[in-house]
Amino acid sequence: MSETTAVSVPQEQDTQTALTKVPTMGVADIWLDKERFDQAVRVASAFSRTDIVPQNYQNKPENCLIALDIAARMGMSPLTVMQSLYVVKGKPTWSGQACMSMIQGCGKFTDVRLVYTGTKGTENRGCCVEATRISDGEIVQGTEVTLAMARAEGWTSNSKWKNMPEQMLGYRAAAFFARLHCPDALMGFQTAEEVEDVSGGGKPKSTAQRLAAALKAETTPATVPVTNSVADALRAE
């Protein structure tokens, strides 16, 4: 029997508990204090039973428990964490969007913004995150990400770089900034885009799978088979 089914608490009471108790929950206490751990398990169980949480968390109180811990550590709402934390290629990853809000919410920076450079639609199009550091008022910049860099690094095999390059530049720029200036904000996790780019965005690995995907994406050509007419003409000669 899994841990999922071993947790048994009255549902209505527990959901109520989840809504009221989460914001006051301690951080390391969840793991060290038996009472608090039991409480966290109940809360996690309650979250797992709602269909408001993303599918990765539904009926998975263990996943919810991890999300609660992260939320408590980062001072975020558990639901925000659940909506921003994906499992990509077996790794927990932050969404690109969440990465930007983590920079904004980590308390070290103000006036966090995306700065786009170069010409839109060309290889020199780039983006970096710029922010004002609260401690000394200095304006700091993250590494600039360009489409040429994305191509050279092989990230563009992830089709999102073709379909929404501006968005991807922004997400990548946010991840670069966070890695450089506030690595603790990401708690060591990668962003979904970082994992997808390296693994080709879920691109099928074998050549046969790649061809099948390309054939599927391609609409049927308008070529008309002409063998019949030619063959018939030859026969008539």
Next chain:
Amino acid sequence: MNERDYNAAEGVRRSDLWKINDSPEIFRWAVDHPDEGEPSPSLVFGQAAHKMLLEPLDFGTEFAIKPDGIDRRTKEGKEEWNKFLAMSEGKTIISMDDYVTIKGMADKAMADPMVMKLLDGRKEVPFFWTDPDTGVKCKVKLDCLTYLDDMPVVVDYKTCKSAKTDAFMRDAYSYGYHLQAAMYTEAVMRTLGLTERPMFVFLCQEKDEPFALNCITVPEDTMNYGLDTMRELLGIYAECEKTGNWYGYTGATGQPNELSLPGWLKKKEDGAE
């Protein structure tokens, strides 16, 4: 570019290079005697099938179908036959049976949505390039170069006895198809300046009814083996060209060979001891 111009153009072909795999002597003889011997019936069949599928509008200008029922022993028959020969001058003659088969094969292929997509590109495209490592001039003619979802795909049509993947795979290495995949994709990369190797696909079709089709891609390890083979054979070619020594089975320095036991027999022999 027509067949004659392509043949006359400078460059080593894949089929030439594969002969070096036998021996440089075999290769040299074939190059020096291009018109020796009639093309084999299976070669003619393959050429006609290619023409019918890839360039059906040119089929009639290059091939003539031998009419059935001409009795050349009679005067009328002789006249009819001579008339046919006069009309077919410069064309390759194929039998009515082969024509019916080839037409059936092409009809089956063109009714297949996958084949339609694979062949929706430029047909019979010649490519010429100079190998940067050896300086050897090379040439290939692709059956079809197409783009699927922005991915360049080189398609090669093969008529075969069995298009079943296992059976095709067994023959592929003895015919040098791995070399073909490497050389053809190299041609596209070098000529078009691509940084990624295009996909290579064999479109295989059986010569007997129901003219079964198969689509077989070339994965990375096979492609790498093909590239190694290409590098080795181009290297041998360049060396032979430099030294003028087009050696045979005994090698460049004339060494005897041994009749050693093949792997499977050696295994059996070792097991018996």
